[in-house]
Amino acid sequence: TSSGEAAKTYNIGVVVLDLQDPDLAHMTDAMKKTADEKGVKLNITDSKKDVGSELNQVEDLLTRQVDAVIMQPLDGDASQNAAKRVIAANIPLFILSTEFAEGSDVGYKSYIGVDDTVAGQMQAEYLNKLMPNGGNLVFAAGVYGASWTDRRKNGFDKTINENFKIVAEFQAKGSRDDAKRNMEDTLQRFPSGQIDAVVANNDEMAIGAASAIADAGRTAEFKAVVGVDGTEPALQDIEGGTMSATVRQDSAGQGVKAVEVVTDFLNGGNVDNRYTLPFTLITKDNLSEFLK
Amino acid sequence: MTITMDTLKTKLGPADLKEGLTATRVKRFIGDYGIIILFVVILVFLAAAAPNFLTLNNIVNVVRQSSIIGLIALGMTFIMITAGIDLSVGSVVGLAGMTFALLAPDSGGAFWLPLIAGLGVGLLVGFLSAAMVVWGAILPFLATLATMAIARTAALVITDGQVVSGLSGPAEWLGSGFLGPVPVPVIIFLVAAIICEFVLSRTKFGSHVYAVGGNEESAKKVGISTSRVLFMVYLIGGVTAALGGLVLTARLDGAAPVAGTGYELQVIAAVVIGGTSLFGGVGTIRGTVIGVLLLGVVMNGMNLMGVSSYFQQGVQGVILVLAVLLNRWKSD
Amino acid sequence: MTITMDTLKTKLGPADLKEGLTATRVKRFIGDYGIIILFVVILVFLAAAAPNFLTLNNIVNVVRQSSIIGLIALGMTFIMITAGIDLSVGSVVGLAGMTFALLAPDSGGAFWLPLIAGLGVGLLVGFLSAAMVVWGAILPFLATLATMAIARTAALVITDGQVVSGLSGPAEWLGSGFLGPVPVPVIIFLVAAIICEFVLSRTKFGSHVYAVGGNEESAKKVGISTSRVLFMVYLIGGVTAALGGLVLTARLDGAAPVAGTGYELQVIAAVVIGGTSLFGGVGTIRGTVIGVLLLGVVMNGMNLMGVSSYFQQGVQGVILVLAVLLNRWKSD
Amino acid sequence: MTDAPPATTPLVALKDIHKTFGAVSALRGVSIDVMPGETFALLGDNAAGKSTLMKVLTGVYQPDRGSIELDGKATAFPTPSASRDQGVEMVYQDFALADNLDVRTNIFLGREPQKNILGPLLRIIDRKKMESETKRVLERLDIPINPRLKVKRLSGGQRQAVAIGRALAFDARLIIMDEPTANLSVAKVDKLIEVTQRLKDLGIAVIIITHRLDEAFAVADRFAVMRQGQVVGRFRVGEVSEAQVAHLISHGTLDDYVDHGSGIPEDRRKIGSTSSMETVDAFSARGTTNGSDS
Amino acid sequence: MTDAPPATTPLVALKDIHKTFGAVSALRGVSIDVMPGETFALLGDNAAGKSTLMKVLTGVYQPDRGSIELDGKATAFPTPSASRDQGVEMVYQDFALADNLDVRTNIFLGREPQKNILGPLLRIIDRKKMESETKRVLERLDIPINPRLKVKRLSGGQRQAVAIGRALAFDARLIIMDEPTANLSVAKVDKLIEVTQRLKDLGIAVIIITHRLDEAFAVADRFAVMRQGQVVGRFRVGEVSEAQVAHLISHGTLDDYVDHGSGIPEDRRKIGSTSSMETVDAFSARGTTNGSDS
Ligand SMILES: Nc1ncnc2c1ncn2[C@@H]1O[C@H](COP(=O)(O)OP(=O)(O)OP(=O)(O)O)[C@@H](O)[C@H]1O
Ligand SMILES: Nc1ncnc2c1ncn2[C@@H]1O[C@H](COP(=O)(O)OP(=O)(O)OP(=O)(O)O)[C@@H](O)[C@H]1O
């Protein structure tokens, strides 16, 4: 069907779960760049971490009669209705990064991304290997109820071996500010020698926690401070030695891939049902490959 | 009987029935119809600028999207006319939706049970706010700041922060069904709006709501039970917010404990744009409906035109200021 | 001169200088010192229940954590005494911090430039709010709801939603440095608090702030330039919020455009707990400092005791209600 | 269970009323009674407790101690609506108007006439009736005002008229007026005095609070003088002179009253024949000791 | 450039002042002048525009048209502080007090005495001085009040005293009092009248607005009568009777004035010898046509 119709510019609707999240803003930029190269147009909308407005954004995209929708669901359960809306409108749907819950019947064309559960698993595997005898952990959770938090946390909980004990857990909403404040209190609660590592659901929180530890002059006590995302500041912290590792979720890469897959599909190409991008564990050892 | 109102006009002081200057009249006209004019201007602009804006589909879409904020805004209008405010509505949306979602799959055929439980939760939070405002004499801003925190905590604790998913069929119908060509949420919103308009403008209770907002002391002195009126408006506010939460949950086929976060400011903005005063005593349901639709149309239009979401909050702020300035010139 | 105040007491009506009943006195005492009593009770409880609470280290920690909210609360106190409110402070924290972070690495040795630019941004937003309140006669709640949206939009747009990381050395010192045993943020907060306390309680301007909050019309009639006073308080509010943003950015060694979201409610809660009235005309910087520390200690205590984060918001709500009830009984 | 009370039973009697606000004892054992159809004036210095006493009678305040009798039967007014239901209307010193509402709504506030729609369960306010009744009442006061004007647009005098009109609009047995003339111009004061006298003819009892002794003497059958939360004198008109009452108001006793004659001695002593010589002397004495006065 | 103006130059003159509020023309070309040291009464019906005129004079409102002259020189008061700086003080009808502040702070609001600390750049309020001055001023009025009490705890009369005290506390050349006696009891009214007369002795000009003609006649050298935003009469005391002035206030003209004699004809006509017979007749006539009155 693509023959001779090169003049047509496809409109692709994109629903990103939170454009105020730096990592996702970064991903969106990469997507725009790819779209320009491929000659398609992206209509990027923001569900602002609210399931209600996610649905509104999808509806508005349908009104605009886009040719395809790339959706980054807020939640594996609560976002299904919005996805079904797209299917019902006979518009091809592509799912980005967050998988729907098992057993769901949403008929999307492809899933492109990484499973957040894997990120949690990799954090746990790293610790299992680094500290075979286990130790006491502090867990910095993101936003309770948000799928990225739940999945990363679940993956971690299932994989971490039982020598480890989570002695404190706080909700820092993904923010450096909250993480630092809570970590400061936690450091007061546990004097030297009582905690061995910090696990955070994202890099911003890991940076905040690391900064609290550094301020308290207790960096040496901690065998590991682990985040997820692989953001630039986190890499710098790993280089500086305040953080020990992060699980790089190639957000930009997954966005680029999604745009490529959708463009292929619209041009009549065949697409797979599933494109899983690997997570990469970044530690001091392989840091140089990723540092700009 | 020998003196009619007309002959008396000349006897009255300058304050009474003198005709206004032209400038004053123009101002009044703008004040009275300014929001409608603004609304129409925005509609015309979007019809021209956003290709799919003026389709039946999109119009149904906008109204359906606005119906949740709209439902909450109805109750907020009552509360704000009594010079109160309710910051807890966002949390009530979350808590009531959660209650509904938790009970909906289990209750088998009993479609009404989870509905009633959800609304009951709204009533409960409304009662708590009202009790603090009336019996505790705590300012509404602070009392509902507290209930906002408490209701959100409850929503988080009962599900341990988890999302609840999968409602039964009839519950889903509430969110996604149609009656003829009209989506169910829109019908719920319009019926609720008509009832509220009627109650506020035609009944004794409605009149007392205005009196309490105008001068609570005086209302008390003429024998109005101001505590009853205040209790009623916070209960109405709780129920409409809960109803908004139920519709939201039904629309999404699931409930998150953080659902509705930040709705309070959107709702207050819509109500104020519709001409209700934060000082109380002034406001109508008609105005609120227009305020809600205006905000909804603007958000929809920006999406259709592909405006970056970064700007959306700022644009809302500017519209708010514009509307407040226009409302200034209202007559009386 | 033949009649002294004492002999006159008997001549006065019952309203004047009659001694109170015991119950009234007890109430007044609780009202005047209630927050301090509550504070002490909480301290004693935490000292017993949370093992590491009463260490010098932790005390320094709590005060440092509180210093950001504290700085913002100082300006908010001025604004609230004039019967205003400033919802934009959270956005100012984000925008000013962002400005600071963007300029800090580039400006080489010029440590002051980014500082001044950051504070300037705060002044600008404060000016915008004040202009709407004074010239536009828009209610502070609505005017600052608008500036809140606008400042947040600005912060998002200038960095396209990205976090800015890595400040220069001297900028970092602002957040993590010490002067002797005292952290720099604490020193900034205390110095600012002392200046504000002095201005508010001892100077002509301070007296006029109370007068504007007590009765703006009257203040105008006795020749106080109420617009100047209002402009000043919103500028002060903008500067202290910006200062809070700078310290936050320095503490975190980076700025996120969404930093400070929701701070406004925490700050208002702290100021109200400290005895400032939302109606205006009443409040002190002393009280605000206690309110800020009280909230800070409670949050810290819950963390030390390992209370789940779910409950923290709810506990804050309950404390707010308690404090408002206690403040009710204040004398006069 | 006595039916129609004999004419000697007071319409209302307040007995030994006490009321304290925080540190202030506003009322310290006050008893007054008003006969049916009687016009009763309540006089007294500022802050004597007059308004407070009347608010106790209408149920705005609850007394700390003491009782209220209506037609000789003990009763209680837990709320203002309870007293209005018993035919007690009050014109409050601050008018108790809702500025945001129009004149007719203010007049009928709390007692809106309703009409049925779709049966007696669904009732709406009868605005037409409110409007015509409002016109009728205000014409009685000779202060016609457009019933649809918002009250906030009215001048001080017009507002007072609306407050008075509200008290007259219903079938009251007792109308209490708290300084109803403070803001009225002379002609309107005269008009109000006439209306009060007409109320007497209609058998409606009136309690009037005023600082203007000439008004009190013009309308009242009896009056009481309050001072510092207590009644210091109770008289029928004719038993005392205005000068004596003025002395009582300021000093709380007639023991030290010296009659300076009823003539008006000098220009500066012309006002309502009021205070006695002592205060004046005390003042001049201090004036001299003070030296410069500017 | 004339120095000390001759005694025939008015202290202040308002010329052809117009002021409109939205649809309401409150002032429609009003001119008055007050001589140095003179006591001037401004009379008129409710809503005549008296308060508005005085607010124009103190700079609360800006006139739409017309000019203000001070000592014969054209001037403008863009704000109340400008007029206060020129020695014009006003006691507002609503007192203009800040309820949340204490008595002394209210008295000195806007003109707080300051003292230097650490040089003239750092100045703080001198609360001691405020307190002693406050006591002095209130004693002059014979209404001593604890200077540290919050104003909201005062009774209506005490509040009025504070407002008056504030006007007296500074070296004013002209003091304007807007219905200063409305809420005062008789003895206090007398006291205020005396104070006014003392001000005259000190050469301070006074403008007093009042509805009580007896007061006006007792203190004023001259007076003007306003009606519906215009001056309808200007007199010296002695040129007209109270009854004539009352007629003028209600009717705006003396043309149809009929002298009913200065005696007080009957009980109900006793009040301040006010309105003429016509209104009364009109009322009774309507009363009968109206039928039932309850
Ligand atoms: N709600 C209240 N709270 C505290 N004190 C009050 C209250 N109401 C009245 N008072 C006090 O009670 C006393 C009596 O007041 P009230 O208003 O009854 O005086 P009044 O005789 O009506 O005086 P006026 O002639 O000035 O109106 C005063 O000292 C007043 O300050
Ligand atoms: N700020 C204002 N806005 C609108 N109208 C006003 C304002 N101030 C006064 N008016 C109107 O101007 C007219 C004159 O009012 P003003 O207060 O000067 O009357 P007054 O002579 O002082 O009457 P009173 O004896 O009742 O105090 C009235 O009709 C009043 O309603």
Ligand SMILES: [Mg+2]
């Ligand atoms: Mg009174």
Ligand SMILES: [Mg+2]
């Ligand atoms: Mg006036």
